[in-house]
Amino acid sequence: MREALFIKKNAEKWKQIQHQPTDDPDEKAERFTELISDLSYAKTYYPRSKVTRWINGLASGMYQEIYKNRKIEYSRLITFWKYELPVLFKRHHRVFLFTTILFCTIVGIGLFSSYSNPDFIRNVLGEDYVIMTENNINRGDPFGVYRDEDPFGMFIRIAINNIRVAFLTFMGGFTAGLATLYLMWSNGIMIGSFHYLFIQHDLGLKAVLVIWVHGTIEIASIVIAATSGLIVANGMLFPGTYTRMQSFRRAVKDAVKVLICLIPFFIVAAFLESYITHLMSNTFSDKKEAGLPVWVSILILSVSLALMIWYFVVRPIQLHQKGIPQTKKGIIARMQSA
Numbered sequence: 001m002r003e004a005l006f007i008k009k010n011a012e013k014w015k016q017i018q019h020q021p022t023d024d025p026d027e028k029a030e031r032f033t034e035l036i037s038d039l040s041y042a043k044t045y046y047p048r049s050k051v052t053r054w055i056n057g058l059a060s061g062m063y064q065e066i067y068k069n070r071k072i073e074y075s076r077l078i079t080f081w082k083y084e085l086p087v088l089f090k091r092h093h094r095v096f097l098f099t100t101i102l103f104c105t106i107v108g109i110g111l112f113s114s115y116s117n118p119d120f121i122r123n124v125l126g127e128d129y130v131i132m133t134e135n136n137i138n139r140g141d142p143f144g145v146y147r148d149e150d151p152f153g154m155f156i157r158i159a160i161n162n163i164r165v166a167f168l169t170f171m172g173g174f175t176a177g178l179a180t181l182y183l184m185w186s187n188g189i190m191i192g193s194f195h196y197l198f199i200q201h202d203l204g205l206k207a208v209l210v211i212w213v214h215g216t217i218e219i220a221s222i223v224i225a226a227t228s229g230l231i232v233a234n235g236m237l238f239p240g241t242y243t244r245m246q247s248f249r250r251a252v253k254d255a256v257k258v259l260i261c262l263i264p265f266f267i268v269a270a271f272l273e274s275y276i277t278h279l280m281s282n283t284f285s286d287k288k289e290a291g292l293p294v295w296v297s298i299l300i301l302s303v304s305l306a307l308m309i310w311y312f313v314v315r316p317i318q319l320h321q322k323g324i325p326q327t328k329k330g331i332i333a334r335m336q337s338a
Helices: 003-019 025-045 050-090 093-116 120-125 127-138 151-175 178-199 204-237 244-283 294-321 328-337
Strands: none
Touching (some): 003 050, 050 244, 050 294, 093 178, 093 294, 151 244, 178 204
16 A cells, blocks of 8 residues: 555544544553554554654554553442443343343243153253252251362362353353353253252252352352343344444443453352352251351341342442443543542
C-alpha cells in the first residue's frame, strides 16, 4: 500500500485518538491494539516517514497512560464486584428467572419420576451407586459417601469438577443453548432422583441438612452458569436493535463476566462439601465420630441462601433503582463523583 493511501485510510482514526481520548478501558485497549498494528506496518514500509513518528508518539503516550493507571486496578476490581457485575446481572434478570424456573421444574420431574417408577433412580444414578448408598443407610451411615476421601483431595476434585461443569454449561450457549439445556436437564434429573433416594428411606429432612450445606451455593452457581449459557444463546437468537454480530459479542462479554464471578462461589461450595458436609454426615451416623450440631447446618444453609439471593437478585435491583449506569465507564464516573 502506498504511503498516501495508508495515511488517507487511517488519518481520521489517528486524529480521533489524539484529540478525543476515552476513559473506557475496553475502547482504550482496542485503540491501543490498532495503533500498535498501524505502527508495525508503518515501521516496516515507511521507517523514516513523519507519519511513522506520529503514530509512534501516539502509541507511546497511550502506553504511558495505560500503565500509569495500573495503580488503580485494585479499586477497579472492587468496583467490578460491588457495582459492575450486579448491574450487568440485572440486565439479564429475565434470563435468570427463566433458567431458575426451568431448572426447578426439571428437578421436580426427577422427583416425580422417581416416585412413579422405582427403577428410575437406578437408571439415572447407576446401579452401583444406589446399592452403595442403600448399604450405607442399612449400616446406619446414610451419608457415608462424604467421608470416603481425604478432605483436601476431595476439595480440589470437587472445585475443579464444578468449574468444568460451569464452563461446559456456558459453552453450551454457542449451540444456540441446546447443549446448555441438555446439561440442565441431566443435572436437574440427577438432583431430583438423588434426593428421592433419601426421601423413600424417610431421610429427606436429614438429606437437606447435610447435602444443602454445600448444595445451596453449588446448585445456585450451576443455575447461574446455565444463565450465562442462555445469555449467549439469547444474544445469538434475539439481537433486538443491534446487528446479530453486535448482539452476540455483547452477550458473550457479559456471559464471560458472569462465569468468572462464579469461581469463588464454587471454591466456597467445594470447601463446605469437603469439610463441613463431611462433619455433618457424622451427626446422622451411628458411628461414634464427632459431628456438628444441627443448628450449624441451618445457619450455613440460611446464610448461603441469603448471600446468593442478595448478591444476584436484591443487590442488582437496588442499584437499578438508584440509577447506577449500566456501562463500565458510567459506573466508574459515577463512583468517582460520589
